[in-house]
Amino acid sequence: MRSYSLIAPAKINLYLEIIGDRADGFHELAMVLQSISLSDRVTINPIGIDAITIRCNDPTIPSDRTNLAYRAAALMVDQFPDMMARHGGIEIDIHKQIPAAAGLAGGSTDAAAVFVGLDLMWDLGLTQGELQTFAAQIGSDVPFCISGGTALATGRGEVLSPLMNLDHLYVVLAKYKNLAISTPWAYKTYRQQFGHTYVSAPQDLQSRHDRVHSGSMVSAIVKRDGAKIGRLLHNDLEKVALPEYPQIQALRDAFAAQNVLGTMMSGSGPTVFALVANQTEADRVLGAVRGQMADPDLAFWTAQFVPNGIHLA
Numbered sequence: 001m002r003s004y005s006l007i008a009p010a011k012i013n014l015y016l017e018i019i020g021d022r023a024d025g026f027h028e029l030a031m032v033l034q035s036i037s038l039s040d041r042v043t044i045n046p047i048g049i050d051a052i053t054i055r056c057n058d059p060t061i062p063s064d065r066t067n068l069a070y071r072a073a074a075l076m077v078d079q080f081p082d083m084m085a086r087h088g089g090i091e092i093d094i095h096k097q098i099p100a101a102a103g104l105a106g107g108s109t110d111a112a113a114v115f116v117g118l119d120l121m122w123d124l125g126l127t128q129g130e131l132q133t134f135a136a137q138i139g140s141d142v143p144f145c146i147s148g149g150t151a152l153a154t155g156r157g158e159v160l161s162p163l164m165n166l167d168h169l170y171v172v173l174a175k176y177k178n179l180a181i182s183t184p185w186a187y188k189t190y191r192q193q194f195g196h197t198y199v200s201a202p203q204d205l206q207s208r209h210d211r212v213h214s215g216s217m218v219s220a221i222v223k224r225d226g227a228k229i230g231r232l233l234h235n236d237l238e239k240v241a242l243p244e245y246p247q248i249q250a251l252r253d254a255f256a257a258q259n260v261l262g263t264m265m266s267g268s269g270p271t272v273f274a275l276v277a278n279q280t281e282a283d284r285v286l287g288a289v290r291g292q293m294a295d296p297d298l299a300f301w302t303a304q305f306v307p308n309g310i311h312l313a
């Protein structure tokens, strides 16, 4: 039994449309998801005791069942009970760089790495589709985090169609260190305020999905047209997060004033990103906005779009 070290990229949303309610209590969505080079490193080690343990360089990250990486390992142990008996337990060592509760799928991508790592460590030979079916039980973004790249995501977010590689584009990301938004809060508040706009009839759901599939964002991605992608960024959850958190709106305004291709909150927030054409632009925009906001509570990163999800380090 050897250890496996995996790179687990963060994701941003280029598009997030809330279409309606689903019978399972989740929302029917149409999203475009993009992996970025900001990533965690997840190492799966075999250990001599029959247990799942989590180690993390960030002491604020929980090491119990509330950690999605733990839940991914527990699900795999349930599915393949012989493996723990034969090979012993699992230590998951997470080197975190992706901020938590940030709208960047940090917890989901660590869980995705656990699925891929255990498939390798136990030599199960599962297909990507089989891993993604397990992954969907842990969270809506986990299947995407396994395959990564650029993808259209529908259903709860787990029905994926790969799109054109956009690795020529870059982002500047900014997040208030002490601001975290709960995803259930964002969706619940959206339902309270916009539930009257939801569609539920199967033919209406289908036509909304078709509109996104054949819509201008997908065509801008197929053409790898960064300027057009920037103009078409869309996230319905901004409608609840921006009025509640004026500091997110202020960050967005600061990026917009920098002549970037586009700017938006990612997922349920609170991270805001600015889309730019190259690393030089990313460094310029980061310097300008950091100087202007001059707030020690603000953290910044630059990242490149990447064409893959979980991969060996």
Ligand code: C5P
Binding pocket: 025, 026, 027, 028, 029, 138, 139, 140, 141, 155, 156, 157, 183, 184, 185, 187, 188
């Ligand atoms: O699937 P995940 O655990 O990431 O979802 C977190 C929460 O976000 C859910 O409990 C739900 O409140 C909301 N959500 C939703 N519809 C989706 C995805 C998430 O309502 N498609």
